[in-house]
Amino acid sequence: MIVAQLSDIHADGSDGPLDRLDKVLRWLKPMQPDAIIVSGDLAELEHRRSYGEVRDRLEATQAPFYVVPGNVDDHHEMRMTFGSRFDWPDEDHLNCTARVGSELRVIGLDVTVAGAHHGDAVPVLEWLAVELNTGGAPVLIFQHQHPFLCGIGGKDRNICRGGEELAQVINEARDPVVALTCGHVHRPMFTRFAGRPATMCPSVARANRLRLDGKDPEISDPPGLLLHHFQDDRLVSHVVMVD
Numbered sequence: 001m002i003v004a005q006l007s008d009i010h011a012d013g014s015d016g017p018l019d020r021l022d023k024v025l026r027w028l029k030p031m032q033p034d035a036i037i038v039s040g041d042l043a044e045l046e047h048r049r050s051y052g053e054v055r056d057r058l059e060a061t062q063a064p065f066y067v068v069p070g071n072v073d074d075h076h077e078m079r080m081t082f083g084s085r086f087d088w089p090d091e092d093h094l095n096c097t098a099r100v101g102s103e104l105r106v107i108g109l110d111v112t113v114a115g116a117h118h119g120d121a122v123p124v125l126e127w128l129a130v131e132l133n134t135g136g137a138p139v140l141i142f143q144h145q146h147p148f149l150c151g152i153g154g155k156d157r158n159i160c161r162g163g164e165e166l167a168q169v170i171n172e173a174r175d176p177v178v179a180l181t182c183g184h185v186h187r188p189m190f191t192r193f194a195g196r197p198a199t200m201c202p203s204v205a206r207a208n209r210l211r212l213d214g215k216d217p218e219i220s221d222p223p224g225l226l227l228h229h230f231q232d233d234r235l236v237s238h239v240v241m242v243d
């Protein structure tokens with residue numbers, strides 16, 4: 001079973017971000033993923049039009065897809081474009097949950113904070129605790145901001161706060177959480193969170209340079225995606241850069 005993850009499309013009414021999205025989706029097409037998850041920052045300008053353009057492209061894949069907002073998204077416009085798909089209530093976080101085949105569930109966690117670039121998991125933990133105690137299939141959690149420190153200069157200011165509380169809910173859950181994955185820093189990353197694998201998806205939009213320990217490569221990366229392959233209760237995440 002293949003769950004493809006896209007992140008940080010940053011559609012803005014111009015052709016550039018959509019061309020990059022088309023390139024990534026062209027690569028993905030023959031893989032026929034069982035589901036696509038989009039971990040936030042779908043649009044940063046011209047939101048209504050941009051969501052329509054992103055939605056049309058995702059629908060054309062014919063794969064079921066699920067989205068959560070990021071810090072540059074417009075909640076109202078996202079709800080207008082995608083709300084009927086995900087059964088989002090009128091006044092609440094834009095969380096989603098879905099079964100992918102019989103073996104896996106995906107849970108999208110809206111950790112965004114209105115008007116801020118950082119996230120906060122605490123307001124959605126009560127909802128998550130219920131969703132993680134269903135006696136159901138193993139779960140892949142996706143969200144926008146990273147709940148772990150990534151070490152890239154300046155990027156940990158805008159982390160997902162409430163990481164300790166989030167880890168506690170995951171660790172106390174009845175349903176097994178196989179991994180947590182996010183976006184937001186525009187770079188692929190692999191680490192651990194709550195004792196589990198944690199990944200960050202490369203961006204569709206322009207990547208951030210990998211600034212570590214004051215060093216800076218000065219060269220940016222192409223757009224990319226993650227493919228989460230789940231088989232025999234084992235998750236392997238593949239990173240793909242599409243040039």
Ligand SMILES: [Fe+2]
Pocket residue numbers: 041070071072144183184185
């Ligand atoms: Fe972001």
